[in-house]
Amino acid sequence: MTRLLFLGPPGAGKGTQAKVLADRCEIPHISTGDILREAKAKGTPLGQEAQGYMERGELVPDRLILDLIRDRLQQVDAQKGWILDGFPRNPSQASFLDQLLQEIGQRYDGVVNLEVPDEVVVSRMLARGRSDDNEETIRHRLEVYRQQTAPLIDFYSDRNSLIGIDGDRPVEEITESLQQLIQPS
Ligand code: ADP
DSSP: OEEEEEEOOTTSSHHHHHHHHHHHHTOOEEEHHHHHHHHHHHTOHHHHHHHHHHHHTOOOOHHHHHHHHHHHHTSGGGGGEEEEESOOOSHHHHHHHHHHHHHHTOOOSEEEEEEOOHHHHHHHHHHHOOTTOSHHHHHHHHHHIIIIITHHHHHHHHTTOEEEEEOSSOHHHHHHHHHHHHSOO
């Protein structure tokens, strides 16, 4: 059973790595960013409400995210493990998750922190060209990351749950390090 949280700045490659690892473990890759982008593309009420925040590089309000996570972790496919990517993203989401996991009788095995320097994430995001990836929004997302998400590094490291992974390496090498984590050879 693998249950992991993925932390790291925007553009660190969380999505890429989380997806590969989830496929290999045959467990769902739960990305709040993907869920919100899909809602936006479909024009659902969630998507419409989230759109402005995402375009400005702000976090969407917690109330849009929490119920969604509660429902998702209780679906059948999530009973054999999961990788959470992009959640939690601030201390209140982290406390919510602790409480939720306790309530539903689950726990996480560890928190992967993908470490990548600022210059690298900015150039990666400019290269990928997503609609919220212009230089100004990118800088703002990094600022939001530093203020709201980076404190979670201490939060999880205080619980001895943090696993630092150097994300400034070729994709396959990082995948290899992650694979070792779940299946030490
Ligand atoms: P990245 O990590 O590259 O910034 P994501 O796909 O994880 O991209 O997120 C894109 C956007 O979706 C964020 O900038 C934010 O607006 C919103 N978002 C995603 N996850 C959350 C979350 N847990 N809480 C609030 N907003 C979120």
